[in-house]
Amino acid sequence: MRRDVQIVCALLAIGGGVAQAQSASEQTLYRSRHYLDSVATSLEKSGRAADAAPIRERLRVGDFYPGDRLVVDLFGGEEPFRDTVSVRTGQEVQIATYPAFSLKGVLRSEADSSLVFQAKRFIQRPVVRTQPLVRLLVTGAVQRPGFVTVRGDAAVSDVVSIAGGLTNLSRLAKSKVKRGTGTLVDQDSLGLIFRSGMTLDQADVRAGDELVIDEKKPSNFTSVLWAASAALGVVISIISLTRR
Numbered sequence: 548m549r550r551d552v553q554i555v556c557a558l559l560a561i562g563g564g565v566a567q568a569q570s571a572s573e574q575t576l577y578r579s580r581h582y583l584d585s586v587a588t589s590l591e592k593s594g595r596a597a598d599a600a601p602i603r604e605r606l607r608v609g610d611f612y613p614g615d616r617l618v619v620d621l622f623g624g625e626e627p628f629r630d631t632v633s634v635r636t637g638q639e640v641q642i643a644t645y646p647a648f649s650l651k652g653v654l655r656s657e658a659d660s661s662l663v664f665q666a667k668r669f670i671q672r673p674v675v676r677t678q679p680l681v682r683l684l685v686t687g688a689v690q691r692p693g694f695v696t697v698r699g700d701a702a703v704s705d706v707v708s709i710a711g712g713l714t715n716l717s718r719l720a721k722s723k724v725k726r727g728t729g730t731l732v733d734q735d736s737l738g739l740i741f742r743s744g745m746t747l748d749q750a751d752v753r754a755g756d757e758l759v760i761d762e763k764k765p766s767n768f769t770s771v772l773w774a775a776s777a778a779l780g781v782v783i784s785i786i787s788l789t790r791r
Contacts, residue, residue, distance in 0.1 A: 578656045578748045580606060605751075611638055611650040615679065615754050616696075617658070621666065622674040631680070645669050655679050655699055655748055680754075681747050685710040687760035688717035699748045704741045706758055713760065721761035724752060731756060 583602050590599035611617075611634045619642055621628040628643045639647040645666070653661045658677040666673035679699035683706060686692050690711025697706055703724075707713060719741065724732035732740065732750060740750050752758075 578610075578654060580654055580657065583654075605654075607652060609638065609651060609653045610655045610679075610748075610753075611653060611658075612753065613638070616682070617680055618678040619662070620674075620676040621662075621670075623666070623670045623672050642666075679748075681752065681756075682754045683752070684755075684757040685760070686757060687722070688714045688762035689760050690714060697747065700746050702744050702746055703737075703750055703752065703758075704744070706747075707760065714762070716763045718761040718763045723759050723761075724750070725757040725759055726753070726755070734761075 583606055587599040587602040587606070590596070590602075613634050613636050615634040616631055617634075617640070618631050619628070619640070621642055624643065630642075632640045632642060634640055634650060635647070637647075637649075638651040638653075639649050641647055642662070648662055648665050650658065650661070658679070659675050662675040662677065663673050666675060680696050681699050681701075682694055682696045684694055685706060689707060690713075692710065695706060695709045697709060713719070720738060721734050722737055723730050723734050724737060731752070739745075
């Protein structure tokens with residue numbers, strides 16, 4: 548599991564699941580530059596530079612990677628602009644017919660203010676609103692496995708609902724979030740994330756990650772019942788055919 552995710556999970560555990568009642572401003576706090584910098588500084592002062600390193604990297608690189616998508620509203624120009632744009636190589640986005648806007652080193656919580664600052668090169672009083680979108684793969688014991696696209700401020704647990712909810716064989720306690728071949732959020736931390744209502748932004752879940760809902764293996768007794776039911780069905784079918 549990523550160390551910065553582990554740190555946030557630990558803080559939530561100390562807070563007794565206070566994230567359940569977070570307001571929008573409190574949610575933003577968990578992903579603001581000031582908050583992340585203060586956590587990294589505290590870790591460094593306590594001799595835990597290795598734990599602080601991923602946070603420093605996020606502050607340096609930002610939250611937007613090539614292929615990420617976000618809805619952008621831009622007002623103040625000749626015509627209002629609203630569209631879904633994709634982050635290109637170099638962490639840039641194209642908005643309307645203006646030159647490319649850079650998202651290099653920008654956190655999700657800073658996207659609006661950063662784009663407003665850049666838009667002032669072309670518009671006198673620009674107003675920008677952004678909504679990052681996260682496309683995830685949901686696999687395992689859900690009703691409708693596959694890709695889902697959700698807002699970055701959606702709760703991680705909402706992703707399961709969008710995928711149709713859990714099945715009778717779901718085992719949430721053994722589930723995880725994967726990034727590539729590694730594990731971003733392990734089973735213990737994912738349980739805390741679900742209980743606390745942590746958002747995708749807070750958990751650092753990004754486009755391309757995979758939410759794996761573990762599936763229980765049927766007990767031997769259940770397997771025997773299924774096999775017996777199947778065999779009985781075959782026998783009944785044969786009897787029905789022979790009586791025709």
